[in-house]
Amino acid sequence: MRDNPGLDLLGDYPFQRLAALLEGVPAAEGVAPIMMQIGEPQLPQPDFVAGEIARNAHLWNRYPPVQGSNDYRRAATDWLTRRYQLPAGMIDPARHLIAGCGTREILFQTALMAVPSRGAANGGGRPAILMPNPMYHVYYGAAVLAGAEPVPVAATAETGFLPDFAALDPALLARTALVYLCTPGNPQGAVASLEQLQDLIRLARQYDFLLALDECYSEIWRGAPPPGGLQACAAMGGDMSNLLVFHSLSKRSNAPGLRAGFVAGDEEAIARLLRVRSYGGAQVPGPVQAAAAALWRDETHVDENRAHYNRLFDMARRILGNRAGYNDSPGGFFLWLDVGDGEAATLKAWRHGAIKVMPGGYMSREDPVTGENPGERYIRVALVHDADTAEAGLTRLATALEN
Numbered sequence: 001m002r003d004n005p006g007l008d009l010l011g012d013y014p015f016q017r018l019a020a021l022l023e024g025v026p027a028a029e030g031v032a033p034i035m036m037q038i039g040e041p042q043l044p045q046p047d048f049v050a051g052e053i054a055r056n057a058h059l060w061n062r063y064p065p066v067q068g069s070n071d072y073r074r075a076a077t078d079w080l081t082r083r084y085q086l087p088a089g090m091i092d093p094a095r096h097l098i099a100g101c102g103t104r105e106i107l108f109q110t111a112l113m114a115v116p117s118r119g120a121a122n123g124g125g126r127p128a129i130l131m132p133n134p135m136y137h138v139y140y141g142a143a144v145l146a147g148a149e150p151v152p153v154a155a156t157a158e159t160g161f162l163p164d165f166a167a168l169d170p171a172l173l174a175r176t177a178l179v180y181l182c183t184p185g186n187p188q189g190a191v192a193s194l195e196q197l198q199d200l201i202r203l204a205r206q207y208d209f210l211l212a213l214d215e216c217y218s219e220i221w222r223g224a225p226p227p228g229g230l231q232a233c234a235a236m237g238g239d240m241s242n243l244l245v246f247h248s249l250s251k252r253s254n255a256p257g258l259r260a261g262f263v264a265g266d267e268e269a270i271a272r273l274l275r276v277r278s279y280g281g282a283q284v285p286g287p288v289q290a291a292a293a294a295l296w297r298d299e300t301h302v303d304e305n306r307a308h309y310n311r312l313f314d315m316a317r318r319i320l321g322n323r324a325g326y327n328d329s330p331g332g333f334f335l336w337l338d339v340g341d342g343e344a345a346t347l348k349a350w351r352h353g354a355i356k357v358m359p360g361g362y363m364s365r366e367d368p369v370t371g372e373n374p375g376e377r378y379i380r381v382a383l384v385h386d387a388d389t390a391e392a393g394l395t396r397l398a399t400a401l402e403n
């Protein structure tokens with residue numbers, strides 16, 4: 001079999017690297033290990049989920065429509081319209097929105113869809129895909145496997161944990177096919193303002209790249225609800241060209257195992273993505289779409305979740321407050337702690353506290369300009385448990401880091 005050098009460029013997935021780092025390292029004895037390395041919400045889903053799946057069991061016999069059922073797309077459209085106060089009719093569920101199995105797959109396929117055509121249209125040169133650094137690793141993998149040049153752009157304390165794409169070399173922007181941005185961000189939880197989103201949409205149109213806004217943490221916030229890309233479009237007159245937004249039930253509704261999300265925005269990009277998905281995308285199973293539609297229609301559980309996360313952040317502030325550069329983030333459920341050496345702190349947390357965390361350096365890549373990995377000083381800690389487990393985890397982490 002021929003080699004595929006792209007796969008070498010990808011390297012191991014962060015969770016594999018973490019497993020290798022901790023291999024053979026004993027966890028602290030006498031306490032149950034707590035998994036704070038992964039963003040898997042541990043609270044239950046609303047009771048009606050199981051009922052909806054059972055009620056729609058007849059749909060297991062049908063291939064689900066690739067674009068999603070009419071009812072699912074209607075529920076997602078109505079949710080977007082309510083959440084971002086969009087003008088009625090701005091989103092047509094038949095033209096502007098398709099279902100996805102969560103968001104990972106559709107984020108990945110967006111690179112497959114965007115690279116050759118947009119890259120070629122942008123006047124030659126190797127198509128580039130820009131992304132924040134640190135990043136959700138799928139952006140990097142998608143860029144490499146789509147044959148584009150992945151360009152990580154610093155999102156550090158100095159830049160307010162958001163990348164400054166507009167400051168890049170115009171020659172790079174001219175060959176950019178796609179830009180990924182996550183707001184609220186994973187891992188740092190920074191939120192782009194409405195003005196920043198509008199500026200970025202203008203930049204996308206100026207250079208004719210596609211902007212993929214990953215908004216899967218949009219419902220987990222402290223203070224004010226994060227603005228969204230479609231809201232920015234509405235504020236600029238309603239045109240959604242060059243923009244796609246991605247939403248998921250994994251974080252909003254504690255349902256990472258359900259695999260339900262959607263992508264919405266630019267009509268042409270949606271049609272192209274649907275074509276890619278018709279050939280190589282997994283459909284969301286019919287009974288799952290029915291349960292997912294019910295979840296998009298319910299806000300009670302989302303409000304309760306948010307209140308729970310807010311209590312966990314109050315707890316984190318109390319326990320870690322003056323350690324590791326603790327900083328309240330406006331969104332998401334991760335702590336991004338400046339511990340000086342992320343790998344060393346990860347080993348300590350495991351050895352002395354039986355707490356698993358993610359070294360920040362595994363969430364980021366070498367900066368193409370400075371050659372430095374901006375995540376190396378950090379660890380990422382997921383606050384996704386019930387209050388007692390989170391309190392035990394944070395307390396043991398605080399003590400372990402002092403070793």
Ligand SMILES: Cc1ncc(COP(=O)(O)O)c(C=O)c1O
Pocket residue numbers: 039101102103104105136182185186214216247248249250256261
């Ligand atoms: C930033 C970000 N985007 C997308 C995803 C994908 O989640 P899902 O496919 O479950 O929607 C994740 C999951 O952790 C994430 O952290």
